[in-house]
Amino acid sequence: MAEKHASTIEQIKDVIYKSCLYQDDLEWNSWLDMCSDDYHYAIRAFSPEIRADMEYMGGGLEYMKSLTQMLPKHNTDNSPLKRHCTVYKVEVADDGKSASATSSFVVYQTMLDGINSHVDAGESRLFLVGRYNDKFEISNEGVKFSDREVRLDTRRLDKGSHWPI
Amino acid sequence: MSARNHEQWTSPPKLAEGEWVDSRIYSDQTIFEEENEKIFKHAWIPVCHESELKDAYDFRTMTIANEPVIVVRGKDMQVRAFLNVCPHRGNMIERRPSGSFKEGTPSGTPKRMTCMFHAWQFDMKGKCVYISRQEEGYQDRLCTADVGLRELKCEVYFGGFVWVCLDDDIGMTVEDWAAGALDCLAPSLNEEPLEVFHYHKAIIPCNFKLWHDTNCEFYHDFLHYHNRITGFNDAYFARKNSGFKNGHINVGSFEVQYDNYEGFHSREELSFPHLPPNHWYMIDMFPGVNFNLRGSALRCDLMTPLGPDKVMIEFRGLGLASDTPAERQTRIDHHNSIWGPFGRNLHEDLLAVTAQGSCMHPSAEKRNILQGRHENETIHDENGMRHYYHEWGRWLNRSPSNPDEEFDEALIAAASAKPAEVQANA
CATH class of the missing domain: 3.90.380.10 (Naphthalene 1,2-dioxygenase Alpha Subunit; Chain A, domain 1)
Known part of the structure; x- marks a missing residue:
C-alpha cells in the first residue's frame, strides 16, 4: 500500500515542510493557500494540572485569514521563530483522496526584542516542543491541508506568541 | 525643562505622597522576603477551583510563600488543605501537580497519602495512619496520633474557588477578607x-x-x-x-x-x-x-x-x-x-x-x-x-x-x- 502511494507520501512531506518555511517567513497567505476551504487549525495540550485536554487557539480558514491580517496592528515579540519538523508517519486512504500525517517539531526563538535586546538579541532559545497532527485532501489539483492539530508538550508559555505555530 | 539630569530624574515627582512608588519595591531581595513572611503567609489565596478536585481522593498541589501545599477532597467530599510535607523527615509527600489517591503508589496503599521516602501514610483528614516499623523504631515513645499533617485553613467560596491561608490566626473568613x-x-x-x-x-x-x-x-x-x-x-x-x-x-x-x-x-x-x-x-x-x-x-x-x-x-x-x-x-x-x-x-x-x-x-x-x-x-x-x-x-x-x-x-x-x-x- 505504501508503495502504491509512494509519490503521494513524498508530496505530503513536501507540503508539510513547505508550510513550515512559509510560517517561519511569516508568509501567512502562502501558508493558508495550501489549505482547503473547510480547513480547521487548533493548538491543543493536555494539562496534568487540571487533568483535561485544552485548546489554546482554534479556528477555520476565514478566522485564520482574519487573524493573520489583524496581527500587525498588535504589539508583539518580534523574535523570529524557526520550526524544525520531522514527518514520522504518513497514511494515505485506500481511495487516495485523503491522508493523515504525524510530525514532531521543535520551535526555536532567536531573541530580538522580547526582553532586553542589548543583552538577549541574537540568542536562540527552545520555544516549543510538540507534534503536528495533519489531515489532507488529495485531488487532481494536488494536496491541501484540511486539518491541523498542533499538540503541544510545552505548557509554560511565558510570552506565548500571537502567531500560529 | 525637557530631558532631565540625574538629580532631576531621581528627585520626587511633582505629585502628592502616595502618588508614586520607589522602584526598589519591585526589585529588593529583603522586601521580597518580607512580602512572603508578612503578607503571603497571612492572606487568603485562591489556590485552585473545586472542579479540579471533582471526586473523593482527588488532590492538587501548589506553593504559597515557598511552602508546599496539598489540597485533597476527602471521602466525605470535604476539601481540606495541608502542608505537603511529611512530619518525619520533611520530604514532599506528593510530587505530582494533580491526581487521585484512589490508586496505590509504589510506596503506599490506595486511599492514602504516602510519603515515598519511608512509606508513612496519612488519610484524607491528615491523620497519620501508618508508620513503617513503628514499634521497632519508636517503641511506645511516638505513635501515629503524634504525627498528623499540618492542616491549613481552607474554604470553598466564590463560585467554587478553593482558598487557603497559612495563618491559623487570620481571624476572618474569606467573605470577611473580600x-x-x-x-x-x-x-x-x-x-x-x-x-x-x-x-x-x-x-x-x-x-x-x-x-x-x-x-x-x-x-x-x-x-x-x-x-x-x-x-x-x-x-x-x-x-x-x-x-x-x-x-x-x-x-x-x-x-x-x-x-x-x-x-x-x-x-x-x-x-x-x-x-x-x-x-x-x-x-x-x-x-x-x-x-x-x-x-x-x-x-x-x-x-x-x-x-x-x-x-x-x-x-x-x-x-x-x-x-x-x-x-x-x-x-x-x-x-x-x-x-x-x-x-x-x-x-x-x-x-x-x-x-x-x-x-x-x-x-x-x-x-x-x-x-x-x-x-x-x-x-x-x-x-x-x-x-x-x-x-x-x-x-x-x-x-x-x-x-x-x-x-x-x-x-x-x-x-x-x-x-x-x-x-x-x-
Whole structure:
C-alpha cells in the first residue's frame, strides 16, 4: 500500500515542510493557500494540572485569514521563530483522496526584542516542543491541508506568541 | 525643562505622597522576603477551583510563600488543605501537580497519602495512619496520633474557588477578607457550578506587583489594539474603579463592542448568569489575585512570587459546568481570542511587564514609578494602584515611595485626598 502511494507520501512531506518555511517567513497567505476551504487549525495540550485536554487557539480558514491580517496592528515579540519538523508517519486512504500525517517539531526563538535586546538579541532559545497532527485532501489539483492539530508538550508559555505555530 | 539630569530624574515627582512608588519595591531581595513572611503567609489565596478536585481522593498541589501545599477532597467530599510535607523527615509527600489517591503508589496503599521516602501514610483528614516499623523504631515513645499533617485553613467560596491561608490566626473568613470586593460578580458565579477549562502558566522576569499593577490599571489599554477598538467610548471611560478594605479593588462594567474587531462577534448568547450581555467586570484581590469576567468566560490569575524579579502566574479559564460541548467550545474560543497564550491581549500584557522587569532588576538604580492619575475614580484613574500600595505599606510598615522609611498612615491619607479640581468635576 505504501508503495502504491509512494509519490503521494513524498508530496505530503513536501507540503508539510513547505508550510513550515512559509510560517517561519511569516508568509501567512502562502501558508493558508495550501489549505482547503473547510480547513480547521487548533493548538491543543493536555494539562496534568487540571487533568483535561485544552485548546489554546482554534479556528477555520476565514478566522485564520482574519487573524493573520489583524496581527500587525498588535504589539508583539518580534523574535523570529524557526520550526524544525520531522514527518514520522504518513497514511494515505485506500481511495487516495485523503491522508493523515504525524510530525514532531521543535520551535526555536532567536531573541530580538522580547526582553532586553542589548543583552538577549541574537540568542536562540527552545520555544516549543510538540507534534503536528495533519489531515489532507488529495485531488487532481494536488494536496491541501484540511486539518491541523498542533499538540503541544510545552505548557509554560511565558510570552506565548500571537502567531500560529 | 525637557530631558532631565540625574538629580532631576531621581528627585520626587511633582505629585502628592502616595502618588508614586520607589522602584526598589519591585526589585529588593529583603522586601521580597518580607512580602512572603508578612503578607503571603497571612492572606487568603485562591489556590485552585473545586472542579479540579471533582471526586473523593482527588488532590492538587501548589506553593504559597515557598511552602508546599496539598489540597485533597476527602471521602466525605470535604476539601481540606495541608502542608505537603511529611512530619518525619520533611520530604514532599506528593510530587505530582494533580491526581487521585484512589490508586496505590509504589510506596503506599490506595486511599492514602504516602510519603515515598519511608512509606508513612496519612488519610484524607491528615491523620497519620501508618508508620513503617513503628514499634521497632519508636517503641511506645511516638505513635501515629503524634504525627498528623499540618492542616491549613481552607474554604470553598466564590463560585467554587478553593482558598487557603497559612495563618491559623487570620481571624476572618474569606467573605470577611473580600470585604465586598467580590459582590459585583457573586450572583454570576454562585448561580450554578463552574468548571475550569483552561490552565497555563508563565514565569516572567519581573516582580509580582508589576503584574498586579497591570491588572489594576486600565490606562494601559493603549497597549491593546483590541481594547481600544472594542472600548474607548463614553461608557468605557465612565467605568468606576473602586477600592475595598484589605487592599482589594474592582472595576465596574460596560458593554464591550466585540463586533468592532474584525473576525470577532458578540458574546451575548453565552453570558454568565445575571450578567448583562457583553459586560466585563474585573476584581483585583490583595496581594496578587485577579478575577476577570468578560461576558461568556471567567479568567483567574494567581501570582506566586519566586523572587524579587521573578513571578509565576497561573492562568485559569472557567465556564459553566452545565455547558453543552458546543457552548463550551464557544466559551473556549472567546477566552482564547483575548486571554489565551496565543490570544490578542495576554501576550501584549506579558511583553509590557517583561520590559518593566528589564528596567527594575535588583541592581538597577531607584526610579519613581508614577501612579498619580486622578479621573474621578474612573477607569483611567490610578486610584486602584494607590489603594493597593496603601495596604501594602501598612502590612510591611514601609513607605511605598521610600521603603527605607516607616509607613505613615496619616501622611498618605492626607495626600490621597482628591485634588480640588477633580472634586469640583466629580
